[in-house]
Amino acid sequence: MDNNTTSFGFKATPLIALALCFAAFATVPFWAEKGLVFLAGILMLQIVFALSFNLIFGLTGLVSFGQAAFFAAGAYASAWLSSYAPDLPFVLTLAFGGLVGALLSVLIGMVALHRASGIYFAILTLALGQLIYTLIGKSTALGREDGLIGITRPNLNFGLFEIDLSRGDDYYYLIFVASAGMIVSLWWVWHGTLGRTLSAIRQEPERIRFLGVNVRRYREYAFVISGTVTALAGALLAPWSQIITPMIAHWSYSALPILFCLLGGSTRFWGPAVGAIVFAGLEHSTRNMFGMAELIVGGALLFVVLAMPGGILGTIALLRQKILSPAEGRPSDE
Amino acid sequence: MVQISRRKVLHLMGAGVATSALSAPMYARAQSAPYKMGFVSALSGPAEALGRPMLFGAQLAVDEINAAGGINGRSIELHVRDTKAKPDTGTVAARELIGEGCNMLLGCVSSSVALAINGILKQENATLITAAAHSLRLTHEDFNRHYFRVTDNPYMRQRAQAKLMAELYPDVTSWGGLIPDHEYGRSTWEAYRHGLNTFYPELAGVQPTISDPILTQYGGSDYRNYIASALRDPAVGFFSSLYGGDAISLFQQAKPYGFFQKKAPFMDSANEFIAARAMKQELPEMWVGSHWYFGAFKGNEISDRLYNKYQEETGNKHPDGFVSEGHATVMAYAGALAKAPEGSTEEVISALEGLTFETATGSRTLRAEDHQAIKPVIIYRLRGADNDAGFEIMEYRVIDGAETIEDATPGQPVNW
Amino acid sequence: MLADFLLIAMNGLVWAMAIFLVASGLTLVFGILHILNFSHGGFVMIGAYLAYSIMNLGSGAVGIVAFLGLALACAVTVGAMGFVIDRVVFKRLKDVDDSYSLIATYAILLLSEGAVKTIWGPNFLSVYPPKGLGGAVFLGDFIMPAYALFVIGAGIAVFLVLDFWLQRTASGKIMKSVALDPWMASLLGININLIFTVAVVAGFALAGLAGGVLAPNQSLSPMMGGTYIIQAFGVIIVGGIGNVRGAFLAAILLGLIDAFGTVYVPSLPGVFFFVAVAVIILFRPQGLLSGVR
Missing domain, CATH: 3.40.50.2300 (Response regulator)
Structure with missing residues (x-):
């Protein structure tokens, strides 16, 4: 906040990086082959997944180990509705996915935040998440362990004109626009009253409680917003991958946003996005080293944790600070 | 020991491919770019032990065909991708292969991966022949013209x-x-x-x-x-x-x-x-x-060749049937390409329908109606x-x- | 009918003791260091593969005494790996946020899977039960595999030894005091770094022991580490994380619930464990027993 003007060049770097990323995602279909376009679509949704997860993790320090349950709830709810009532406008099926995610997060949030904290919160959400994973795998309406197959990409009907999203890269751009919208909303929450209150709670829980702030209420708000946005990301995924299986509710999928946040740096808004992009790059570049993938990904993760506590963005900020002026205080969040 | 068997294998290989009438020198000069095939199967994760022998069979078929001069004078290029037995990874792999020009896909261990790839074949204008993936939905409820199965079903x-x-x-x-x-x-x-x-x-x-x-x-x-x-x-x-x-x-x-x-x-x-x-x-x-037991098909040239080669390279004297099924997927495409030298998706589909081709379990026929192979159990x-x-x-x-x-x-x- | 009932209960106990063998080291390390070690299952797997290799040096099946010796060898070897990992990784995790230990140990789990695949290959392997434990014990209508009884015995033995160590011996009491308040313990002149190292090595040795003892229990594959770890997580959280007695009780409770649920509600295999864990944590979020015991 009190950064001096000499750091202008450095302050601009994040903005330039952001603009470059935006441009890269916007133009992927023009320069990349099909596999990469598909991957970029999934990556954007994973970024939203991780950023929404970080509302809880980064702002309150609570590790929700069942976030994939919301992702799966959104994906399954919208996919189920669109196959059950194919004539419904796509926006409604999407909203239905978000709604189911919101309800589930109210339920789990009320229970988990009320009953547990710290590592217990993590394991309780893990157990509830695994329960939902198992239940999806047992329900015939949701295709049991085999999932829902052949999910069609929708038509967007605007009355005057229609956009058939099954053609070419149209659905990619829908994901692009929707993800951008959700990221802007998340940015707004993170930097708004709720975000500021939560980070104050994280730093000074007792003092804030003293001021008469209902700490749990605020955490519940964040939990529900996080769950809803995650569910919307899931709902957008279903028509993109055209098949969803219970794997997206599995605990290993819940581990992904945690990984992204820690990799990129959870105290910064953009940290999880950086983590997701770096991780996807790592996985994609090692995909043909059959049998070596675990060793390479595992080794790289271990290196980041040991050599860069605070994640990639945290380390960059630290380096930047050292270069600028070693005496200066903590750098501000981007 | 090894020396003798290798010579024997090479001999049989030459004989086998020459008699299978795959080479049609007519087209040799017309086009010389290789046919591109994309192998997608589990090469890591829980199903790795099934995907590896499948790759061995497919690769061997490609090597044999190329050693005998290719099909229509054109060689086959096999591009390989790992699905990790996950539908989304499998879809990325398939799209990537298609992006590299492999409109002929083959492999697949698990049904969920095959069903996922099956869903994109039409819009990406590609074909898939699976060597396992037994879900009946592929040839029934979720049937589409771009999918074929060379092996048996439940x-x-x-x-x-x-x-x-x-x-x-x-x-x-x-x-x-x-x-x-x-x-x-x-x-x-x-x-x-x-x-x-x-x-x-x-x-x-x-x-x-x-x-x-x-x-x-x-x-x-x-x-x-x-x-x-x-x-x-x-x-x-x-x-x-x-x-x-x-x-x-x-x-x-x-x-x-x-x-x-x-x-x-x-x-x-x-x-x-x-x-x-x-x-x-x-x-x-x-x-x-x-899928295949070498002892039951002694005298079948492909079967004997597969067995000898597999034994020689891996030391494993009991190859699983995934080896023969991987081999059969390539043989099916090879048979189709001999009839449809252009190799366009539409032509390959038409050629595959009703195609009879030679495999380690004798000749198989792909049923024209639902693209299911008729083969011995x-x-x-x-x-x-x-x-x-x-x-x-x-x-x-x-x-x-x-x-x-x-x-x-x-x-x-x-x-x- | 009674034989049926007994069979199901005993099956539940076999599962319980198998998971307890895995969970004991996990809960010990968490109790002292507050690191939830994701890679623990990976080292159980390495222990099992080591047992496979040692057995195949000989003719295959070995006697019970040799088998116990072999399991101890696995414990020592994996314990030594624990010492290295403590030096290279865990020592550096003390100054960072708790959740970083999750990602670090997850990375080690991936590395252990990769290592197992590189050394032993991706194929499924199988280990014989020791000679004399291949058959079954008959009691009227009731049949119990001898090896299954051996697993139950091993679980109880490990529990008794650990419990005796923590409750009755001086070194065990020092461990507990470090777990409760490391700062105060260091003021009292306790070398807490040494205690941390001892806890990690003991935890990994328990993983190796579990691997050795459980090698004949199921097929071996590079995915084995992940199979055990989630069930072990459930057991230590229900028991009260860090609490060895709690883990023992929780394993038995969850094992019985899962066994009777699976047999009497056959249409829902695999659901009972998670339902039980979720319900128990809802009513007792701190677990059945809390604190380090």
Whole structure:
């Protein structure tokens, strides 16, 4: 906040990086082959997944180990509705996915935040998440362990004109626009009253409680917003991958946003996005080293944790600070 | 030893490919760019042990064809991608391969991956031939013209197994099952039960008593609770469609209860030599379903070549059927390309429909209506033994797939 | 009927003791260091593969005494790996946020899977039970595999030894005091770094022991580490994380619930464990027993 003007060049770097990323995602279909376009679509949704997860993790320090349950709830709810009532406008099926995610997060949030904290919160959400994973795998309406197959990409009907999203890269751009919208909303929450209150709670829980702030209420708000946005990301995924299986509710999928946040740096808004992009790059570049993938990904993760506590963005900020002026205080969040 | 067998292999290779009439020198000068094929299968993760032999077979077929001058004078280029047995990774891999110009895809271990790729074939204008992936939905409910299966399906396999049981054990009229709780488990059981209900009255003159199957959880470490349920079940004969590590854990844990003495005959759906190789002398006696058994096809040039080559390179004297099925996918494309030298997707589909081609299990035909191959079902009886391998093949049966195949009803569920 | 009931209960106990063998080291390390070690299952797997290799040096099946010796060898070897990992990784995790230890140990789990695949290959393997434990014990209608009884015995033995160590011996009491308040313990002149190292090595050795003892229990594959770890997590959280007695009780409770649920509600395999864990944590979020015991 009190950064001096000499750091202008450095302050601009994040903005330039952001603009470059935006441009890269916007133009992927023009320069990349099909596999990469598909991957970029999934990556954007994973970024939203991780950023929404970080509302809880980064702002309150609570590790929700069942976030994939919301992702799966959104994906399954919208996919189920669109196959059950194919004539419904796509926006409604999407909203239905978000709604189911919101309800589930109210339920789990009320229970988990009320009953547990710290590592217990993590394991309780893990157990509830695994329960939902198992239940999806047992329900015939949701295709049991085999999932829902052949999910069609929708038509967007605007009355005057229609956009058939099954053609070419149209659905990619829908994901692009929707993800951008959700990221802007998340940015707004993170930097708004709720975000500021939560980070104050994280730093000074007792003092804030003293001021008469209902700490749990605020955490519940964040939990529900996080769950809803995650569910919307899931709902957008279903028509993109055209098949969803219970794997997206599995605990290993819940581990992904945690990984992204820690990799990129959870105290910064953009940290999880950086983590997701770096991780996807790592996985994609090692995909043909059959049998070596675990060793390479595992080794790289271990290196980041040991050599860069605070994640990639945290380390960059630290380096930047050292270069600028070693005496200066903590750098501000981007 | 090795020297001799290698020379023999090379000799057979030359002979085999030359007689298979794949080379059509007419087109040799017209176009010389290689045909691109994309191999997608599990090369890591839980199904790696199945995907690797599949790749071996496919690669060997490509090498043989190229060594003999290619097809229409054009060689084949095999691009390989890992699916990790995950549908989304498989889809990325398939799209990537298509992006590289491989409109002919092949491989696939798990049905979920095949179903996922199946969904994009039409819009990406590509074809897929699977060497496993047994879900009946691929040739029924979710049928589309771009998908073919060179191997058998649960309807053929399990009904053939049931038929064999009715022939050999007419006195065993009560049957139970242990199946994994997902579609593969349920469709294998449904087909097996259907087979029992068809063939026991026909061959043994009795109506069998069939218990409800015992559903098991995938990827567990402890199957004793399911074994307890099976022991409580009055059925005498038992069928199991657990696979890989789960099946081995089940067999290992069931054995000391005297399970395999109490529940006999025991019919295993599709574990090839996988459980036998792991358990060796401890393997209980059981009938096991297979795609290909080299001992049953001695004299078939492709089979002998595959066996010798596989043995030579891996030291494994009991190759699984995935080797022959990987090989067969390439042979199917090769046969189609000989008829459709342009290699465009539309032409390849037309050429594949009704195509008869040579494989390690003899000639197979791809049914034009639903793209399901008609091929023999192989079932052998195994048990642990004191020899180098640790187990022996007591006997084997080859059952003509045409006898047990379902009616072709593409787009519709199986007509039971 | 009674034999049925007994069979199901005993099956539940076999599962319980198998998971307890895995969970004991996990809960010990968490109790002292507050690191939830994701890679623990990976080292159980490495222990099992080591047992496979040692057995195959000989003729295959070994006697019970040799088998116990072999399991101890696995414990020592994996314990030594624990010492290295403590030096290279865990020592550096003390100054960072708790959740970083999750990602670090997850990375080690991936590395252990990769290592197992590189050394032993991707194929399924199987280990014979020791000679004399291949058969079953008969009691009227009731049958129990001898090896299953051996697993139950091993679980109880490990519990008794650990409990005796923590409750009755001086070194065990020092461990507990470090777990409760490391700062105060260091003021009292306790070398807490040494205690941390001892806890990690003991935890890994328990993983190796579990691997050795459980090698004949199921098939071996590079995915084995992940199979055990989630069940072990459930057990230690229900028991009260860090609490060895709690883990022992929780394993038995969850094992019985899962066994009876699976047999009497056959249409829902694999659901009971998670339902039980979720319900128990809802009513007792801190677990059955809390604190380090």
